[in-house]
Amino acid sequence: MDLGIKGRKAAVAASSSGLGFAAAKALAAEGVSVAINGRDPDRLAAAVEQIGPGATPIRRDVSTPTGASAFVEAAIEALGGLDILVTNAGGPPPGTFASTDLDAYPAALEQNLLSVVAMCKAAVPGMQAQRWGRVVAITSVTVRQPISDLILSTTARAGATGFLKTLALEVAADGVTVNSLQPGYHATDRLLALNTDLDAVAKAVPARVIGQPEDFGSIVAFLCSEPARYLTGAAIPVDGGAYRGLL
DSSP: OOOSOTTOEEEESSOSSHHHHHHHHHHHHTTOEEEEEESOHHHHHHHHHHHOTTEEEEEOOTTSHHHHHHHHHHHHHHHTSOSEEEEOOOOOOOBOTTTOOGGGHHHHHIIIIIHHHHHHHHHHHHHHHHTOEEEEEEOOGGGTSOOTTBHHHHHHHHHHHHHHHHHHHHHGGGTEEEEEEEEOSBSSHHHHHHOSOHHHHHHTSTTSSOBOHHHHHHHHHHHTSSTTTTOOSOEEEESTTOOOOOO
């Protein structure tokens, strides 16, 4: 399928590894010029080498609203505009209600909620002006089906989901779509950090496998496509069937 986005310009946050990297690589494979982001210069350089000449490295810390805005602004300057924004950030530390202090919440909200708002504030007005744009946020399936020891991530990303749905309604008539993808278990460094028995994790998924980042990246690319122009305001689980609810 021709996704119709060759020549477009994208900024993909937290994309030197993991699901962000997979999204950037999938977009670049469709002929999109991609600004990729990370904090580690060596990892960022390696990501650019793997993606190819369509990738532009931008070293910023997107875990704060200031850094998130700076990344998008730098991407717009480097690429000469912006058509696609993929928001993403690392997850906050694990913890339950009982084990998580109140003062841990502001940093988590900055990292996984306010950074999304900041990136959209920097990117979406330009998309509205040109009457075309795509925003895809990488959140988590825990927004739909919480995990008790990820209370910070669930709380912040649930807020981001509400923000994105509201934004989608406001900008739909301007040719801008806004969607979020809710990954379950994928083969990333984050999964390895939180789990020691990956076989047990796979057995808990109805598909009986852990997701591959490249498959996730392909779904991101589709949401950014011309054929997906009528899909907006959606929050889509990508989890091998792990989410058990009807809605």
